[in-house]
Amino acid sequence: MNTIVCVKLVPEVADAELVLLEDGSDIEREDLVLDINEWDSFAVEEAVRLKEAHGGEVTAVTLGDDDAEDVLRRALAMGADRAVRIDAAAFAGTDAMGIARGLAAAIRGRPFDLVLAGAQAADDGWAAVGPMLAQLLALPYATLVVGIEVAGGKVRVERELESSCREKVELDLPALLTVQTGINQPRYVSVMGIRKARAIAIEQSAAGALGLGEGGPRASCVAGRRLFLPEKGKGAQMLSGSMEAICGRAAEIIRERVGGVK
Amino acid sequence: MSEILVLCEHRRGALREVSFELLALGRRLAGGERAVCALLLGHGAAVLGEKLCAAADRVLLVEDAGLDAYDAEPYLAALEAVILARRPALLLVAHSAVGMDLAPALAARAGLPLVTDCLDVQLAQGALEVVRRELAGKVGARLRLAAAGTHLVTVRPGCFPAAPQGGKAAAVERLPAPDRGSRRGRRLLGYADLALGDVDISAAPVLVAVGRGVGKPENLAAVESFARAVGATLCCSRPVADKGWLPKSRQVGTSGSVVKPKLYLAFGISGAYQHVAGMRQAETIIAVNKDPSAPIFEVAHYGIAADMFEVLPALQARLTRAS
Numbered sequence: 388m389n390t391i392v393c394v395k396l397v398p399e400v401a402d403a404e405l406v407l408l409e410d411g412s413d414i415e416r417e418d419l420v421l422d423i424n425e426w427d428s429f430a431v432e433e434a435v436r437l438k439e440a441h442g443g444e445v446t447a448v449t450l451g452d453d454d455a456e457d458v459l460r461r462a463l464a465m466g467a468d469r470a471v472r473i474d475a476a477a478f479a480g481t482d483a484m485g486i487a488r489g490l491a492a493a494i495r496g497r498p499f500d501l502v503l504a505g506a507q508a509a510d511d512g513w514a515a516v517g518p519m520l521a522q523l524l525a526l527p528y529a530t531l532v533v534g535i536e537v538a539g540g541k542v543r544v545e546r547e548l549e550s551s552c553r554e555k556v557e558l559d560l561p562a563l564l565t566v567q568t569g570i571n572q573p574r575y576v577s578v579m580g581i582r583k584a585r586a587i588a589i590e591q592s593a594a595g596a597l598g599l600g601e602g603g604p605r606a607s608c609v610a611g612r613r614l615f616l617p618e619k620g621k622g623a624q625m626l627s628g629s630m631e632a633i634c635g636r637a638a639e640i641i642r643e644r645v646g647g648v649k
Numbered sequence: 650m651s652e653i654l655v656l657c658e659h660r661r662g663a664l665r666e667v668s669f670e671l672l673a674l675g676r677r678l679a680g681g682e683r684a685v686c687a688l689l690l691g692h693g694a695a696v697l698g699e700k701l702c703a704a705a706d707r708v709l710l711v712e713d714a715g716l717d718a719y720d721a722e723p724y725l726a727a728l729e730a731v732i733l734a735r736r737p738a739l740l741l742v743a744h745s746a747v748g749m750d751l752a753p754a755l756a757a758r759a760g761l762p763l764v765t766d767c768l769d770v771q772l773a774q775g776a777l778e779v780v781r782r783e784l785a786g787k788v789g790a791r792l793r794l795a796a797a798g799t800h801l802v803t804v805r806p807g808c809f810p811a812a813p814q815g816g817k818a819a820a821v822e823r824l825p826a827p828d829r830g831s832r833r834g835r836r837l838l839g840y841a842d843l844a845l846g847d848v849d850i851s852a853a854p855v856l857v858a859v860g861r862g863v864g865k866p867e868n869l870a871a872v873e874s875f876a877r878a879v880g881a882t883l884c885c886s887r888p889v890a891d892k893g894w895l896p897k898s899r900q901v902g903t904s905g906s907v908v909k910p911k912l913y914l915a916f917g918i919s920g921a922y923q924h925v926a927g928m929r930q931a932e933t934i935i936a937v938n939k940d941p942s943a944p945i946f947e948v949a950h951y952g953i954a955a956d957m958f959e960v961l962p963a964l965q966a967r968l969t970r971a972s
Contacts, residue, residue: 559834
């Protein structure tokens, strides 16, 4: 059971005060902490569990700059055997399809039974690369997967639908799955564990060597992009003052609305 | 002018509400100049097609046993054929469990430009512009799409008021069923519903909801005791259920329960749209989050930008004090 798992390094934005660049092309990224995309950590854990159950190897692949090697080291520390980085420089400004082409070129030719990816990335949230990659690799696929069972050259999965409903799907292997959060509990890896993973060489894969033609990897369906910060607390009346005053007012509101509690 | 196609979603014999939202958006984008066509893939689905007549200029029906329920391969084959035959200006698809599965694969297969999870869509002089959110909803993005014959757009559910159902205005047109060859190996086996939990959170008049901000499972006790003291039912957002700190049956949101309590007190919930979709209809929402830019404050009626662990005891004391 050889699994390739696609991973991405993303900024952590919970509790961060985000600032836009003056031209609205991006946010200020310098002070943001980077970490593995949350969905991808579940995908890596799933890949490692499949290896533990069925044998084989796990290869982590990312498309990113030098810093993105951190996400590969995390995957290695979690139990991946190999890591491949596609240099992102040639892909600047590309869209989901461009990213999928880069990943497809790096994956093609490697032996695998399964490709796993996070259902979406926490930063731009397109949720598009996984199914696109499946098309480029001519694989059956399923998205938003919350349960995986491999047996007899097939994989049975559960997809998470709306309203506590799940869809059961069977796929022939090799296949591609995108993983939803909560499918497992990703194992903890220590800083020491990540440091140890430095001993494993990361394979470099340049866009030029991947033979990407057709408009080049920079092609995008997006012609213009301008960011804005949504108005803070728009809609909510923010309660301010001392903690005592805030909670006094909140208690009044609660009493008004539900006639007191208990 | 080329038409706007709206893929209408159905599950277990019922159309999904989002289909009518997309039809309303399609109508707005058509601006009286383009036809809005409701596209329905199914088996014995003519009865569903009738419900779409008021909201569309035409209802296009593709029927085949393989299209009875959403199944990626037959759906992709059918949609690719429809797009090739009709060359619509726009195909609108919900950013739902079906749309997220289908649209990117269709874009890759049919060579269409795709933009996903749009909160707004504008079509002016044939130029397509959309509004999205990035970075956990904290940043907005206005995108202008490069010119193309057909654009594929997925739209976030809940962003547009639904078009009316029923009516007899539109004609139902049957399109040929797709070729059954060359399908990749994926088969739909069926559906499973998650078991109900010990408590039906959708029936509770007062809910105390806890999110990622609780930090660690040991901290849950403080929220539980607050909920008990004020007579509320405890529920949670996705990260808390994902970690197994509370059962999945307590999860509020798109994939869990939709709740409409009199009062919803949200502690440490950032406000991912999947969560918001499950609680925005609460009569009164009070949100506590230490991040003043958390998107939860866009939907809450009252906001407290503070540490939930300072608010919990202070608010509990105020609420339980004899008045």
